[in-house]
Amino acid sequence: MKLKLLYSDLKPELDMIEKELEQAVDSESLLLNDASLHLLQAGGKRIRPVFVLLAGKFGNYNIDVMKQVAVPLELIHMASLVHDDVIDDSEVRRGKPTVKAEWNNSVAMYTGDFILARALEYISEIDSPKLHHILSKTMIEVCRGEIIQIEDKYKLDQNLRDYLRRIKRKTALLISSSCELGALVSGTDEKTAAHLRRFGYFIGMSFQIIDDILDFTSTDEELGKPAGSDFIQGNITLPILCARKNPEVYSLLKNNLGKELTEPERLHIVKTIRDSTAIDEAKAISERYLQKALEELAYLPKGNANKTMRKIAFFIGKRKF
């Protein structure tokens, strides 16, 4: 089952948002237009707009208002992706060449700046200081998360708390804010907004942990990049933190971290992690976040939105790639 099928009820609204996204990246610069559309058409789960819309269903849902938040949140995510590809020197994303690979780093920088500015231009239609406080804080924290990720690279001896704090900033906060802002603009009460915010946070944490697991358990084809890329790039993720408890695996990881790996070496490391208990341990931690997310949903009114959020949570816990 595909994730998108879970929120097929939202298809008309998501189609509308897709059109808005295309309009939003329209530019008088043909180059920026092409680069932004290239990124947009590479697809994506549109999980942030989905959470904005679903959160809005707990209040006074008006798609014209909801899209004012859903579109910029996806744009902010897109802008960060195009810059991330420069940071990671990535050639391919979702099976298509990245903007930096298709054009160059400078074009990727201007494309990201352009898309981010469009997002702010769009969301500043909403005159809600609280919304802008939340979003601006989130954007800063996301950056801090990425800065810390670079600082923490190749540090095999970091602790679990370092990892969790990093993924909170890197992934969970924007999903959490998507839920909270959806609640805010639809006028839910504060309690509901807080439960939605926490749901987004727990789901975001679980989502990122699963992503980090899949980097070892998926095939190169499924990932669209070599399995074990996180390790190759020096990113110490949860499966690595769990695997290093075994002294032999620790030595293997320590000796190869930051090294230019041969293909057999890479495959050996991936297999070692895959065959260890690390994957199950990491899954158990992801599962705990998932349970917490479900607990938050239990506080919210029953209905279709609640049901869909529950289905998405289960899907995230079980997704294969």
Added chain:
Amino acid sequence: MNEQLIHSKITSMEIDVLRAVKQRTLEKFTEGPSVERARLFFLLLPYFDEKHWSGEIEASAKTVSIVYAALHAHDQVKENASATKKQQLTVLAGDFYSGIYYQMLANLNNITMIQRLATAIIKVSEKKASFHDGLERTTAELDRSVQQIETELLATFYNFYGFDNYTPLATLMLSYIRYKDELECLQGGSETRIIRALNETLQHPLHTERWLLEKLDILHDQISLTINSYNFNYDLKNFMLHQITPHQHRAEQLTREG
């Protein structure tokens, strides 16, 4: 306001801006935020010229300076270089500064300014991208792009607070400073995106150098005339003229010597 007080006010603003964007890792591994004093001067020009000024206007001026720093950081990312730690953090520095300016304006509840600056950033990004699209452009078109890149954000700030009358002067002076820096790069043997574009249009670096020298002469004359058309006090007028005097008439010299 005398020259020393002008310098002191600019320095105070510079310190505030640097404090607002301070981040330990970025400070350690990147060149740090670019906060150009010439831009700060123009952001503060209404204050120096004793126009209506408030804490809110000054805070907005700081955010404009931070946007410049954000976009400047992204200009430092090398076109085709691979991802060194410095390069990675330079990308993030620009994004981080963008978050800071957004947060500062959100804290001021100045949502309209957020929107106006976002529109200005779009225009600047479009003009910057135009240096990479491979299309042929005349020097006049390139000049307009340079002007917009240099002054769009400042013009937005002026427009928002009703200081539009300073825009023509700021455009001339910031273009002058940009071309002066470009000339120094060219003469120092380095190539910027502007030099590359001018070389493509004019077809030879020597023609580019001549064009830059002539442009600086023209701008110099225009600036002198424009400054005199304002009712600035003696010190302020002198301060601005002092910024450009050492560079005048170089094109004439080149003609006589060459």
